[in-house]
Amino acid sequence: MWSAVDLGAATMGAARTPFDATGISIDTRTLQPGDLFIALVGENGDGHAHVAEALAKGAAGALVQHDLPGATLLVHNTLDALWGLGRYARARFRGKMVAVTGSVGKTTTKEMLRTIFATVGKTHAAPASYNNQWGVPLTLARLPADAAYCVAELGTNHPGEISPLSKLVRPDVAVITAIEAAHIGYFGSIEAIATEKSAIGDGLPPNGVAVLPADSHLLGRLAVRARRTDTFGLAQVIEMHPDQDGTTVTAQVENREVQFRVNAPGLHMVLNALAALTAASVLGIDGSAAIAGFTPGAGRGLRRELQGDIRLLDESYNANGASMHAALAVLRNSPGRRMAVLGDMLELGTHGPAEHLALAPAVSQSADVVFTCGPLMQGLFNALPAALRAAHAADSAALAPLVKAAAAAGDVILVKGSLGSRMATVVRALEGIG
Template sequence: MSLWTAADAAAATGGRAQGDWEATGVSIDSRTIRQGDLFVALQAARDGHDFVAQALERGASAALVSRIPEGVAHDAPLLIVPDVLRGLEDLGRAGRARTQAKVIAITGSVGKTSTKDMARVALAGQGRIHAAEASYNNHWGVPLTLARMPRHTDFAIVEIGMNHPGEIAPLSRMARPHVALITTIAAAHLEAFDGLDGIAREKGAIFQGLQPVGTAVIPEDLPVTQILRDCADAAGAIVLGFGQHGMARLAQAKPVDGALACRARITGETVDFTLQTTGAHFAMNAVGVLAALGAAGADLREAGRRLGDWQPPKGRGAVEDLGAIRLIDDAFNANPASLAAGLATLAGLEGGRRVAILGDMLELGPDELALHRAVATDPAMDRIDLVHAAGPRMRHLHDALPPAKRGLWAQTAAELADQAAHLARPGDIILIKGSKSSLISTVVDALRKSLQTPTP
C-alpha cells in the first residue's frame, strides 16, 4: 500500500522530487531498509547521505536528502530539501494532518515504552492501529512515527520523551493528540532540571499539543500531581486522574501463578484484566492505559481482555526461568522510581533467596550518590537477601547495606559478569537492573550463558 507518492511528499515538504516513485514505508537505517521504503538521510553519528547509494541498492524507492550524494546518479529517485530533519518533520505533520485517527500521546519518567506497547496490544481488534516502534520518542522518533502513519489509521499511539527542557511541547504540537497520558514523575534526567517540579512542568507540556477539549490523563497521589493538573488546566484539557484514587483507580492486583489478576474502576465502569507479569507498577500503568483508551473512544472491556496478551519487553521486567533460577531482566534502564518498583516486584515473589544485581543509575545530577545510598532504606530491602552491585555509584549503596546483604561489588558490569558463576545458586529469584549505559545487561547475558542447560 502506498504511503507517500513523490508528488505528495514534495507537497508536504516543499522539496523537489526526482522521478515518479511511491514509498510504502519510511526508514532512517540503511541496514534494515525494506523494499519500497523512503530512506531519510539524517545527520547523526554518521551522515546519512553516505548511505543513500546502499539504501537504493537494497530496495529503497527513494531517499530524502539535502544534496545529491557522491556516487548517486543525478537522476536517482530523490526528494531534495534544504534540511533533512526539517523535511522529516514536515512529512510527520502532513502524515498527522491527513488522518482521522484518534491520537494518544504518552510520556513520563518511567514506563513510556512498555505503556505504549500495552496500549497497542489492548487496542487490538478495535480498528487499524499505528504505534511508535521501540523507544522512538525524540526529535526524530516522533516525526518518523507520524510520517509512517497510514492515512486510514483508526488509533495512533505516539511516545514522547525528553532529556532537556523545552523538548516535549514542540513534539506534542506536531502529534496533536486527542488524549495525553503521563505515566509518572520521578527522578530522571535531573542533571538538566531543577528537581521534580521542573520535570513535572516539562512532562506537563505535553498537554500544550492537545486537540481542543482533549483529555489529560495524569497520575494521582504524587507530590507533583497539582503541577500536572495546573498544566492540564492551562491547556483547557479535561483532566482524568488515575492511581489508587481518582476517576480511574486500581481496585485489585492479586498475584496468581506468575501473573496479576487485576480489577480497575474506570470512570464508573468495572474492568477485570490479567497481566502476564508480577510487577505491581505495570498494573498501575494498565489503569492509565485503560483510562486513556476509554477517553479515545475504545471499548474498555475488550481492551481489558486484550491486556492479557501483553508481555513485558526484553530488559523491562520480563520474568524467565533459567533452569533452577528465576530471572527478572529489567536491565534496559533505571532511575530511583523504577528501581523501587523493581525491588518491590522482587520482594513480592515467593521462592528461594531474593537477589538484586544492580548497576549505576545515571543522569541524576548532584545528588546522585545520596540517591544511590538511599536505596538501602527502600522498604523492599527488608525482604531482599543479597545485593550484588557494579559501578562507582552503586558502591555507595553497597557500602550502606547491612553486611549480611552485601554480595559482590565490581567497578564495572563486565567485571561482575566475569563472576557470573558466583552470583546465584539454584532456587534464587534474581532482579537485574541499572541504567542502559551501565551495561548491566552484560550480567544478564553472562548469567544466561552460565545457566544454560547443555543440549544433548
C-alpha cells in the first residue's frame, strides 16, 4: 500500500532505514505485521510509548515526532504527517468519493453506501465512526489506490471542523443526512449546526453534487455552499410497509420508481436508505436491490435475540433527541414487555435538562418499564409516571445489574445513550444472561 518513496513524499519525513508498509495502524492492539504504526499524541495518551511494542509485533516501521531507535520515519508532527498521507492517498485515487455528514444517521448511511458500492466495484470505508481530525485522514491513508469507490464519514462537535475535512476528502458527492440538536452545547443553536454541516460543500469540485434532506426546515441554509443539489425525503415515498424486522418501500429516486427492502425497523432507517440510494444514483448506480444486504451494526440499532426469549435493541453507541425519538418509535411498535434503558445525552450544554425532559411523552408512550442512569436522565426519570419507573442509577455500571435482574422472557429491551454514558456496559450485562 505504501512504498518507502511514497511515505517519504507524503510525510516529508526522514527514515533511518527506508521501508515499505502494507497498512496503517494507530493502535498496537489491532496492528498487523507490515503496518506503519503512527505514534499520535492526544487526549488518549502518547503513541510514542508504544513504538517498541509495535515494532516487536511486526510493524514495518513507525511514524514518530521524537527520535527513537528502530525502523522509524521522523516528522515534525505525527498528526500533520497523517494528514499528509491522507492528501497523498486522495491524490492518487481515481475512483469515486462520497462524503457523509449530519447530526444523525452518518454511520448508517455510510454503511448502506458501502453495501451498495461493494456490489459493483472494490469499495473502501472505515470500519467504524472514523469521522474526526484523525479518523478521516486515517480512512484516506488506508484507501487502496485501485479502489473504485470510497465512502468517508465527516463529523464535528465544534465549529470549523467540517470544512478542512471536506477539502481533504474532496468528495464527488456530499451527503447531509439530517440536522438535529446534537452537540448543540458547542454550537449554541441548530442554525449554527446547519451552517457547520453545510461546509461539506467546501470540498466539492465544480461538477460535485450535494444530497440534502428535503424534510429539514433548514434546507435553504444547507444549500448555500453546494454547486448542484439533489434531495431525499418523505416526498419520495410512494408506499411503505413496515414490520418488526424492517420496511419494504416503493419510492422515487432520481425520477425512477424503485422498490427496496430495509432490513432494520424505523422510519429513520428508510430515510437513511433514501439518502444512500440517491447518492448512489447520482453516480449512475441503482442500489435498490443491494441495500437489502445492509444490517445495522452493534450499538446502532442491531437487534439480537438473547437467551431466555429476550430481544435486545442495541442503540448504545450514541444518542441525541432525534435519535432517541427514532429508537423509542421502534420500541413502541415492538411486541412484548417494552423496557427502555436510557443513559445521558451529552454535549447539549445548557439545553441538556430541557432536551431530556422533552423525551417524557415519547418514553411514556413507548415503554412499559424504564431504567435510567446519569444526572441528566434523573430529571426525565422523575418526570415519568410512577408506574413506569423501575430504577435510576448514577452510572451504567450501577444500572447494569438492575436491568439484568429485571429482564424476563418476552421482553424487548432498548439500550440507548451517548457514548460517554457507556451504555454498552448494560448491553454486555444482558448478553451474559443465562
